[in-house]
Amino acid sequence: MARQNDPFSQNIDWLTLLLYLCLVTLGWLNVYAAVYTPEFHTSPFDMSTNAGKQLMWIGTTAILIICILVVNHTFFDTFAFVFYGFMILMLILVLVAGSNINGSRSWFKFGSFQIQPAEFTKVATALALAKYLDVPGINLSKQKDLLYVAGIIILPCLLIIASNETGSTLVFASFAIMLYREGLPSWIPAVGLSAVALFILALIFPKLYIFIGIGVLAVLVILVMPRYNRTIANLLAIGVVGIGMMIFVTGVDFFVNNVLQKHQRNRIKVLVDPTIDPLGVGWNVTQAKIAIGSGRLQGKGFLEGTQTKFDFVPEQSTDFIFCTIGEEHGFIGALVVISLFIALLTRIVILAEKQRTKFARVYGYCVAGIIFFHIMVNIGMTIGLMPVIGIPLPFFSYGGSSLWSFSILLFIFLKLDSRRVAFTRR
Known part of the structure; x- marks a missing residue:
């Protein structure tokens, strides 16, 4: 019999954990590569750089993961609506007391660190949807149930839009993948x-x-x-x-x-016509594609990128981190990273289908949908296939809010899945 109270036993899906560790490690190395300057030979452990700070975020994330694995699996089911209500309160509070960063009042600032509630709201909304859909008799073909589900999704969206964070709002469209799996009438996604x-x-x-x-x-x-x-x-x-x-x-x-606001109109114009104003509104996408293209097949080598080193690519350690991958590691490196993401998504879906409870299955599909949407949009915008809406690449982009939220999102599911494994091995 498996040790049901041991969160670090064989009950945890080790393949998913391995994929997670690979992505986080590669993410940290690429953040370091993005901020590295040859003149100063900065250390990846220098806390004055984004690489050093990201390492600190990785350390605190490990603590969060241990906390998730230690608590009883019923904790997430029982308090799903409490988490959701708390994050709605945080979204309201950030509108009043939040800091305005890059035109968006969606951050709580504590010294040199910032926390973005919208990132964690995705986790809370996934839990709330799983909790509601787990209620016996709930059917997405019923208008009343569909309206309740829409309300759970739309409420945080409205608050995030009010803070001028359009990119985070669009991520909530990823829940359509889960809803379709759970019986959403096909005419709605059509x-x-x-x-x-x-x-x-x-x-x-x-x-x-x-x-x-x-x-x-x-x-x-x-x-x-x-x-x-x-x-x-x-x-x-x-x-x-x-x-x-x-x-x-x-x-x-x-x-x-x-x-739409002016900068949003400009992003759409660039998507339609990439050649428009290459030194102005089209600068970001143009330089991103140049950086990725310059890597060719094998890349320029680790820490040898020039487009990112000399700040041709904006936000190279956050929204445009994929440019560093493409430039320094080329097509092969980009293919490896994308393959790791595909493997992670495939594994999550496989585990979701194996769940014994509807709550765990619904939550698992929410996890897969959110991560997939982030990957698709982030990589798509760096190669000019998606508008630049400023959402991070999971486990790669610099930022504590992003790393924490994706890790919490994933490991809650692994905790739920570990209970399934323990039950099966009885």
Whole structure:
């Protein structure tokens, strides 16, 4: 029988732990590479640099992990809504007493260190969703249950938007992956993906062309539809959907020009046309792609990057840390890092499917969704496939809030999974 009270026994999934340690170690080395200056030969343990501070965050993260593994697994289930309520309170408090950093009032500042509540709210929201969906009789096909779930997700989003932290808000879209697994009606993600596609098309092509395309699509749908389905009601429905799509496309211009802030409009313009203002709004993406491309196949070597060393790439130890990987380790290094992420995500999903409780399964999919969204957007924005919205690369980007939140997120799931293993081995 496995030792149920020993959090460090074979009950913990050691493969996931190994992948985590590899990613954190590589992340720390790349933070050091990003801030390293050849003239001063700074040490990776120098606490005046981001590398030294990141090492301190890694040490404190180890303490948090031990605390998570020591407590009883029912702790997270029992206090899920308490955690959620506490983080909502923190989001409200940061609007009043938070520090304004880079135009965002979303940080609590303590001396030279900052903590961002929005990072931890993702963990609390994942726990709250798992707790609610674990209630017997909850069904996402029911309107009432779907509204409750939407409320749990939307409330923190509104508070984070109020603090002008758009990037963190978008991460909450990752919960759609879990919701789809748990029975979300397929028409909802279909509508969401269609809206995203129309939004992008409206930025690239003239509205007239899009209207013609919508009309052609409607005609094709009618033609392939069986004759017995060509009722007046169905034809009217197709017409209403088509008109709704045209209204949506028309509203994109108003939204971009009158709702979004100037820096947000600029990021969208750069995404649509990367060559626009390469010395201004397009500087970040242009330099990021130059840095990654300069690494070619094998890279320039550890600590040998020039684009990042001489500050051509902005925020090279945080949002654009992937540029350091691409420049110094090339395509091979980038492929290794991405493969480690894919292995971690695959392992989390496999473990989630093995869970004996719905609470653990739902939470596991939340973990996978959040990490996947961060990886996709962060790497995508460095190579010009995503808008620059400033979200960290898990376990790589410098910052205590980021490292703490991702580690807490992952190890709560490993703690829940360890109970499953202990039960199976009885």
